[in-house]
Amino acid sequence: MKKCIWLWGVSFWLILSLNGCSGDSYFESSKDMETVEAAGEDETPTVEAETPDTTHTQKFFVQVAGAVNHPGVYELDSDARVFEAIALAGGLCEDADDKSINQAALLSDGQKVYIPKVGEELTEELCDGTEASQGGALKGDPLGGGGLLDINSASKEELLSLPGIGEAKAAAIIAYRQEQGLFSSPEDIKKVSGIGDGLYKKISDLICVR
Numbered sequence: 001m002k003k004c005i006w007l008w009g010v011s012f013w014l015i016l017s018l019n020g021c022s023g024d025s026y027f028e029s030s031k032d033m034e035t036v037e038a039a040g041e042d043e044t045p046t047v048e049a050e051t052p053d054t055t056h057t058q059k060f061f062v063q064v065a066g067a068v069n070h071p072g073v074y075e076l077d078s079d080a081r082v083f084e085a086i087a088l089a090g091g092l093c094e095d096a097d098d099k100s101i102n103q104a105a106l107l108s109d110g111q112k113v114y115i116p117k118v119g120e121e122l123t124e125e126l127c128d129g130t131e132a133s134q135g136g137a138l139k140g141d142p143l144g145g146g147g148l149l150d151i152n153s154a155s156k157e158e159l160l161s162l163p164g165i166g167e168a169k170a171a172a173i174i175a176y177r178q179e180q181g182l183f184s185s186p187e188d189i190k191k192v193s194g195i196g197d198g199l200y201k202k203i204s205d206l207i208c209v210r
Contacts, residue, residue, distance in 0.1 A: 060109035064089035067096035067115045080107050086115070093117070102161040148208040151189055152182040162206055164199045183209050 058078040062085050065071045069090030076084060083103035092098060097118040107113070149158055151173065159170035169192070176192045183189060186207045190200050 060107075062107050062110075063112040065112060065114050067093040067117045067120075069093060076107065078109075081105060082107060082113055085113050100163070104157075105161055106157070149206055150210045151186065151207050152177065152209050162203045164202050169194050185209060 059075050060078055061073055061075055062080075063073050064085050068086060069092075071089060074085060074088040076088070081103065082101065082105050085107060086092060086103065092115060095117045097116050097120065101113075101115060149162065151159075154173075156167075156170045156174060159165050159173055160167070165173075172192050172194055173189065177183070180191070186204060186209055187200065188209075189195055189203075189207065190197065
């Protein structure tokens with residue numbers, strides 16, 4: 001009888017021990033699961049920012065010659081102007097004569113910009129005499145290359161390339177065309193307010209009508 005009671009007590013103790021261990025394991029396992037789930041909720045997926053594609057500005061080449069510090073061929077943006085080409089060539093020399101150069105004029109691919117020296121008499125041969133040299137300057141010719149400006153179709157920017165023609169006069173020429181019609185001859189430009197005989201003499205060899 002005592003032996004049976006003893007066996008029963010040992011068995012009961014073993015059962016309690018086993019239940020206690022399984023209980024702890026269950027709670028520990030549950031806590032571990034909660035920790036993993038919480039960690040998963042806290043993790044935010046990292047999204048790498050995409051670098052936007054940029055449109056590259058087209059380039060072209062221009063030759064700068066004459067009275068500049070570093071004559072040569074230079075690469076510029078397609079919307080570059082004469083003064084930018086001169087700057088790339090190291091700027092003007094001390095003896096440069098830039099009075100007839102329109103430094104605000106737009107450039108084009110293959111163009112030649114020729115800067116004369118003070119007192120230098122230019123010829124078409126010196127400026128190559130080609131369409132590619134239209135950014136250069138013949139003496140007294142701000143358009144370069146000996147080309148004449150059609151005052152019936154010239155834009156404001158093109159009119160500004162003429163000596164003595166500023167913003168106001170260029171606007172007046174365009175307004176005259178719109179109100180009175182096209183010019184019949186180059187001399188008709190004197191009908192525009194502010195353009196007299198003196199100014200006409202300066203530009204008469206540079207303009208035409210077509």
